[in-house]
Amino acid sequence: MGTGGGRPSFGVARPMQGGGAASKPKDDQGGSQFPPIDEAKLPDEAPAADQSGAEAVPAGPPAPGMDAMSRLAERQAASGEAGNSRVEGFESSIHRIKEQVLPRLLERVDPEAAATLTKDELAEEFRPIIHEVLAELKLTLNRREQFALEKVLVDELLGLGPLEELLADAAVSDIMVNGPEQTYVERKGKLELANIQFRDEEHLFQIAQRICNSVGRRVDQTTPLADARLKDGSRVNVIVPPLSLKGTAISIRKFSAKPITLDMMAKGGSMSEKMATALKIAGASRFNVVISGGTGSGKTTMLNALSKMIDPGERVLTIEDAAELRLQQPHWLPLETRPANLEGQGEITIRDLVKNALRMRPDRIILGEIRGSECFDLLAAMNTGHDGSMATLHSNSPRECLARMENMVMMSDIKVPKEAISRQIADSVDLIIQVKRLRDGSRRVTNVTEVIGMEGPVIVTQELFKFEYLDESADGKIIGEYRSMGLRPYTLDKAKQFGFDQALLEACL
Numbered sequence: 001m002g003t004g005g006g007r008p009s010f011g012v013a014r015p016m017q018g019g020g021a022a023s024k025p026k027d028d029q030g031g032s033q034f035p036p037i038d039e040a041k042l043p044d045e046a047p048a049a050d051q052s053g054a055e056a057v058p059a060g061p062p063a064p065g066m067d068a069m070s071r072l073a074e075r076q077a078a079s080g081e082a083g084n085s086r087v088e089g090f091e092s093s094i095h096r097i098k099e100q101v102l103p104r105l106l107e108r109v110d111p112e113a114a115a116t117l118t119k120d121e122l123a124e125e126f127r128p129i130i131h132e133v134l135a136e137l138k139l140t141l142n143r144r145e146q147f148a149l150e151k152v153l154v155d156e157l158l159g160l161g162p163l164e165e166l167l168a169d170a171a172v173s174d175i176m177v178n179g180p181e182q183t184y185v186e187r188k189g190k191l192e193l194a195n196i197q198f199r200d201e202e203h204l205f206q207i208a209q210r211i212c213n214s215v216g217r218r219v220d221q222t223t224p225l226a227d228a229r230l231k232d233g234s235r236v237n238v239i240v241p242p243l244s245l246k247g248t249a250i251s252i253r254k255f256s257a258k259p260i261t262l263d264m265m266a267k268g269g270s271m272s273e274k275m276a277t278a279l280k281i282a283g284a285s286r287f288n289v290v291i292s293g294g295t296g297s298g299k300t301t302m303l304n305a306l307s308k309m310i311d312p313g314e315r316v317l318t319i320e321d322a323a324e325l326r327l328q329q330p331h332w333l334p335l336e337t338r339p340a341n342l343e344g345q346g347e348i349t350i351r352d353l354v355k356n357a358l359r360m361r362p363d364r365i366i367l368g369e370i371r372g373s374e375c376f377d378l379l380a381a382m383n384t385g386h387d388g389s390m391a392t393l394h395s396n397s398p399r400e401c402l403a404r405m406e407n408m409v410m411m412s413d414i415k416v417p418k419e420a421i422s423r424q425i426a427d428s429v430d431l432i433i434q435v436k437r438l439r440d441g442s443r444r445v446t447n448v449t450e451v452i453g454m455e456g457p458v459i460v461t462q463e464l465f466k467f468e469y470l471d472e473s474a475d476g477k478i479i480g481e482y483r484s485m486g487l488r489p490y491t492l493d494k495a496k497q498f499g500f501d502q503a504l505l506e507a508c509l
Helices: 019-023 068-079 091-108 111-115 119-136 143-158 163-167 202-211 262-267 272-284 299-307 348-355 374-382 397-409 419-427 490-495 499-509
Strands: 173-179 183-187 190-193 225-231 236-239 249-253 288-292 316-320 330-335 364-367 390-394 431-437 442-453 458-472 479-484
Touching: 068 490, 091 119, 091 143, 111 173, 119 143, 173 272, 183 442, 183 479, 202 225, 202 272, 225 364, 236 397, 262 272, 262 299, 272 299, 272 442, 272 458, 272 479, 288 299, 299 390, 299 431, 316 348, 316 419, 316 442, 374 419, 390 431, 397 419, 397 431, 397 442, 397 458, 419 442, 419 458, 490 499
Parallel strands: 288 390, 288 431, 316 330, 316 364, 364 390
Antiparallel strands: 173 183, 173 249, 183 190, 225 236, 236 249, 431 442, 442 458, 458 479
16 A cells, blocks of 8 residues: 555555554664774775766876886786775664665565656655565665665666766766776866775666667667667666677766856866867858867767857757767757668668758758768768768877868778868868867867868868976966967958957967
């Protein structure tokens, strides 16, 4: 019978006989089955994620005074054994009690009714049933322990289990689960072990399936790879055994709740004020922009920030494998690819969506990432009246970015001479923005490069801005400066059509 008054269909718990009295703590330290809260931690415990994140990784940044050979010797001698995120003390005890309570709780709860409730409502409904189960198990918890147990149980049933704690932490930007016994997070650009645990491989696999099923994707032994997203837009990649030898691996790139703008990037040191002005003009003046960089360098963040400069009256289509872009425009339509089914049928690729997007009257087409033959269709779109289109791709420099685009077009079944491909790239792309994550964890715009045209078989570019490395501070922070190259922008005529030519000239000189 339900306990929530207005929801009689929720639970099937038996009426409690004196459960309220049994559930009250006898003392502040909890029952004899529960370890004391302030139990002394073991000296060899794996490092927990602290507030600063400075000492979390075994092989941390070198001491400032060490010479190169000493640093190499220390790196070689560093032990790689402190890699298990074992939970000790209070959290471990909560997890042990959860294992006893959860099966009995599930016997008393209607799962379908539970799925319709929010987390807060579910916690309210659970409270008396948890008290009853604890009384049966002869476990006595104090208020703090009961609250922690309720949260863990609700996260287990409605959320993503131990991952919920990391997803709620605003300081965490990446979560990397390497099997049930090891989880790393990124805080302030540095990796550190997270203090969470999964019961076993089956528990972790169930959470991975829950993530994928929520967006209509599947992951199992026949489809061991999956791209998905969370409700807040965070990007998720899942790979399961037999491809992953340590067990199910989940990589989550968290989505920032607060939209990041170019001004915020400039204030945070990711670019100079002049660079921010030039990039604002590029977005507003419908330059065709390619954002280039490595994994985790901030390409998608830059694309989101640039999209803020798009005119609200323009129709924008975004095309991605797993939708993660969050444009701040009223007329925005996100499109997402679809993987093949079990029979290998029904796959919809990025290239299919780009071709279809051209029939949907877009003003701009934005590709989350170029990986293959769709590059040719994007270039065609940029060159046929869809100025202001944008995309990201993986490369280490603007020159390499152009070479990769050439290679991706040549990978397709289109038989076009290399010179014709190069010419189309030179005619289509206006600006390449190179972003990089430096070794101190900071993300910087290292180059802003214009594509001018062709000179013989070579694509000609000119650099407008660059970040120049100068030194490293005592605490490991990289010191450098953003330099304007003092060149007249080739895209000045395009900016002039929108009335930004003078502002662009002043920013670049």
